[in-house]
Amino acid sequence: MSGTVLVALRDVSFAYEDGPPVFTGLDFEVREGRTLALLGRNGSGKTTLMRLLSGGLRPYGGELLLSGRAVRHDRKGLTALRSTVQLVVQDPDDQLFAASVGQDVSFGPLNLGLPDAEVRARVAEALEALDIAALADRPTHLLSYGQRKRTAIAGAVAMRPRVLILDEPTAGLDPDGQERLLATLEGLRAGGTTVVMATHDVDLALRWADDAALLTPWGAHTGPAAEMLSRRDLLTAAGLRLPWGVAAGLFLRARGPAYAADAGPRTPEELAALAALPECGERRPD
Amino acid sequence: MLPIDAAAHSSRWRRRHPVDKAVLGLGLTVLAISLPPWPGAALVLVSALVLLLGPAGVPAGRLWRAYRVPLGFCVTGALTLLVRVGGPGGFVSPAPDGPLRAGELLLRTSAASLGVLLFAFTTPMSDLLPRLVRAGVPAPLVDVALVTYRMSFLLLDSVRRVHRAQAARLGHTTRAATWRSLGGLGATAFVRSFDRAARLQTGLAGRGYDGALRVLVPEARVSARFTAASVALLVALAALTFVLERPLS
Numbered sequence: 001m002s003g004t005v006l007v008a009l010r011d012v013s014f015a016y017e018d019g020p021p022v023f024t025g026l027d028f029e030v031r032e033g034r035t036l037a038l039l040g041r042n043g044s045g046k047t048t049l050m051r052l053l054s055g056g057l058r059p060y061g062g063e064l065l066l067s068g069r070a071v072r073h074d075r076k077g078l079t080a081l082r083s084t085v086q087l088v089v090q091d092p093d094d095q096l097f098a099a100s101v102g103q104d105v106s107f108g109p110l111n112l113g114l115p116d117a118e119v120r121a122r123v124a125e126a127l128e129a130l131d132i133a134a135l136a137d138r139p140t141h142l143l144s145y146g147q148r149k150r151t152a153i154a155g156a157v158a159m160r161p162r163v164l165i166l167d168e169p170t171a172g173l174d175p176d177g178q179e180r181l182l183a184t185l186e187g188l189r190a191g192g193t194t195v196v197m198a199t200h201d202v203d204l205a206l207r208w209a210d211d212a213a214l215l216t217p218w219g220a221h222t223g224p225a226a227e228m229l230s231r232r233d234l235l236t237a238a239g240l241r242l243p244w245g246v247a248a249g250l251f252l253r254a255r256g257p258a259y260a261a262d263a264g265p266r267t268p269e270e271l272a273a274l275a276a277l278p279e280c281g282e283r284r285p286d
Numbered sequence: 287m288l289p290i291d292a293a294a295h296s297s298r299w300r301r302r303h304p305v306d307k308a309v310l311g312l313g314l315t316v317l318a319i320s321l322p323p324w325p326g327a328a329l330v331l332v333s334a335l336v337l338l339l340g341p342a343g344v345p346a347g348r349l350w351r352a353y354r355v356p357l358g359f360c361v362t363g364a365l366t367l368l369v370r371v372g373g374p375g376g377f378v379s380p381a382p383d384g385p386l387r388a389g390e391l392l393l394r395t396s397a398a399s400l401g402v403l404l405f406a407f408t409t410p411m412s413d414l415l416p417r418l419v420r421a422g423v424p425a426p427l428v429d430v431a432l433v434t435y436r437m438s439f440l441l442l443d444s445v446r447r448v449h450r451a452q453a454a455r456l457g458h459t460t461r462a463a464t465w466r467s468l469g470g471l472g473a474t475a476f477v478r479s480f481d482r483a484a485r486l487q488t489g490l491a492g493r494g495y496d497g498a499l500r501v502l503v504p505e506a507r508v509s510a511r512f513t514a515a516s517v518a519l520l521v522a523l524a525a526l527t528f529v530l531e532r533p534l535s
Contacts, residue, residue, distance in 0.1 A: 054492055079494060087492050093482070095489035097436050099412035103501035110501065111494030119502055137504070139295060139412060141439035155493060 003031030006067060006163055006194060007053055007085055013061035014052060022048050026062070028213070028220050030163055030196055035189055037205035037225060038198040040215030041239025046198040047090070049215070050165045053196075054087035083112060086156035090167040092148035101143070101151050102127070102136040108159040126158035129191075130184055146177040150184075157188065164188060165196040170204065182208060202229055206243040206266050214238040226266065245271065290352040290406055298343035299408040303506040304417060310337070310516035311405030317523055318397035323390040326527035331397035333523060334404050344407050353403060360395040364388040411435050416503040429499045433486075440482060445475050 009028040015021040022045045030036060030053065040046050051057040052064065055071060055078045064071040066084060071077050086108075089095055098104035105126050109119040127133040130150040135143065143151060149169060156164060166185075170178045185195050185208075199205055205212050205225060212225040216237035221228065228234065230246050242250075245265045252274055265271040294300065299307060311334075318330040338344045367388040370381040381387075415435070418428045448471050452458060457467035487495070 051488075056488060056492060075496070082492060082494055089485070089489050089492075091485070093440055094485040095492075097433055097486060097490060097499065098501050099410065099415060099432065099435055100504075102504075103412055103416065106502035107490070107495075107500060108493035111496065116502065123502065137295075137412070139291065139410065140436065142295075159493065 003033045003194075004067075005029045005065075006032045008065040009049075009052060009059070009062060010065060011062035012052060012059040012064070014048060014057060014059045016048075023052075023059075023219075026219060028053070029222070030194060031211070032162070032194050033189075033192070034194060034210045035185075035208060036194075036196045036222075037209035037212045038196060038215070039200065039202065039205055039212060039238055039240055044215040044238065046215060047167055049220070050087055050167055050196070050198060053163075054085050054165055055081045056087065079112075082161075083159060084161055085163045085165065086159050086161035087165045088153050088156045088167065088169065090171060092145070092152035095152040095155060096140045096148060099139055100136070101132065101138050101140060101154075104140060104151060105154045105158050108155055112159065122158045122160065126154040129157055129187060130154040131180065146173050146181075149173065149177075149181070153181075153184075157193075161193065163194045163196065165198075167198050168200070169197060170199065170201065178204075200240070202235070202240050202243040203245065205229060206245050214240070249274070290403070291410070293344045293348045293352065293407045294410040296343070296345075297408040298341065300410060300413075301506060302408070302512065303508045304405075304409050304414050305508045306512045306516070307405050307408050309513050310519070311401050311403075311408075313401075313516060313520045314404060314523075315398045315401030317520060317527075318394055318401055321524060321527045322531055323393045325530045326523070327390075327393040327397040329523050329527060331393065331400055333519065334397065334400035338400070338404055338407060342404070342408050349403075349407070352407070353400070356399040356403070357396055360392055360399060363395060364392040367391060413504050413506070416501050420503070425498055432499055432501075437479070437482065437486075441475060441479060444478050444482075445471060448474050 007030040009026055012023055012026045012028070013021060014023045014026075026049075028049065038046050038049065048057065052059055055064065055073065058073045064081075066081055071081050096104050098107060102123055105123045106119050109122045114122070123136075124133070127136055130153055132147060132150050132154060135147060135151070140148065140151065149172075153164075153166070153169065169181060169185075173181060182204075185197070189195055197205075197209070206229045209225040211222060212228040213220050213222040214228055214231075214234045214237075216234060218237070221231075221234050226246075229243050230249075232242065235242060245267070248271055249265055265274055314330050314334050318327045321327060321330070338349055339346055365388065368381060368384040370379050370384070371377065373379060415428055415432050418431075419425050449467075452467040452471065456463065457470075458464045490499075
């Protein structure tokens, strides 16, 4: 995996009060410029991991590193962390508090102590990036679920973080909403933001992410998405299944040597290209 | 959405500075209370109605849906003046001058309510609340109002969902079942509110929440022309009242 390590957890242990350990000796890295999908079964610790990375939870062992330096969980340390790392929680209603969309998005930048003009510019930029500029004056309680999700993300984007962590951002969205959100995330990635997304959708992870981290009972396993999502052992341990693209790739590879080098396909287009190869063509019925 | 909230967001005066609308709306309220009810309060009532339905662009249906609640209180208050309890006429008897006093009270209160509603119907909470801090209202108080405003919609939504789920499982078929369901609904709403508040605090902490809910104040300027026109209208109404003043009876 390429890219500088921006945020990392080193030898982290964590447990909720009166609960069993969620992580023991966990090492985890988020690399700059990469998209990372975080996958695991319900209760595997995805949300906990994201909250540890964003400073929302304090590990009882190990440390959180930001650009190689240990983060102190005091006001100054967390302010520095949160101007670099932003977490968007799964339920947008856990984040939206203001009476209008624009005001809610302005909350974070104002907490950074920025002047009003700069805040207005950031709000406009974030709303534009999330394609909700027309909703700036709308009351938050009048938004659809998808619009609330976008507003919550805009609230984080307005902080101009280098790392944006999203907890199941596509959950509850219709297919069109999912595609629009992925296009938005692609735009943010193109603008230099590192994006981490927790999801149960292995097909989405294979298509979207550069890297994938699978949370199993034995820890987090991170690597290139195509490689990690082809590992039946890890996927089974993480309570997941093979992505359809990988399953199709395995099926096609079994039919001819031309597929041997590929781990995919990751998209329908790649599948179509593979299917057009002669080895497959000879076997296709008319 | 509450009718008053919907009206405020769709009003033609929505972009006006709240001070503009406060001068007019609250000025009408003061006139309704302080001028003789006839013809003062009647003039205020008609003026407020014309302003709401005309320049402010509030749809009549929405106005009625929101106005009927305070109007109900006005009517209830006025009805009590029609009767007298005790005295020579018996335990309950018609009050002397009851209709006159009830009419005056109804005129005053309904006109004053419309004055307040003129402000409320044209000023969304998102325009008003952040400005209250600048107007000298303590910030924690405004923060509580802001969160309460937002949370009340979430709570209503949550209550509706739980009620629907209970109804789908026959939770409201008998009186006993209804009481049991309502008890469960209340308890659930209470617990959910606490849970929601805790999660909201976590969500806000990620964006640097330090105890103060800072948000941008919408850009708008006080219009000298609008304010002057409002004051002129108020003065004209007062003058007209004194010119036309006649006893109601």
